[in-house]
Amino acid sequence: MSYSEFTLEELKSKFNLTIQEQVELFQAIEPVNPSPLLRDILE
Numbered sequence: 856m857s858y859s860e861f862t863l864e865e866l867k868s869k870f871n872l873t874i875q876e877q878v879e880l881f882q883a884i885e886p887v888n889p890s891p892l893l894r895d896i897l898e
């Protein structure tokens with residue numbers, strides 16, 4: 856089946872898919888301070 860022969864709605868129905876458009880991928884990651892070397896390089 857080529858890409859042009861199906862729709863997202865058909866896939867959702869056929870494979871019982873749930874589409875999540877708003878996903879917080881990095882919510883559990885704590886920010887870190889850059890190292891002095893990285894700060895020097897970026898200046």
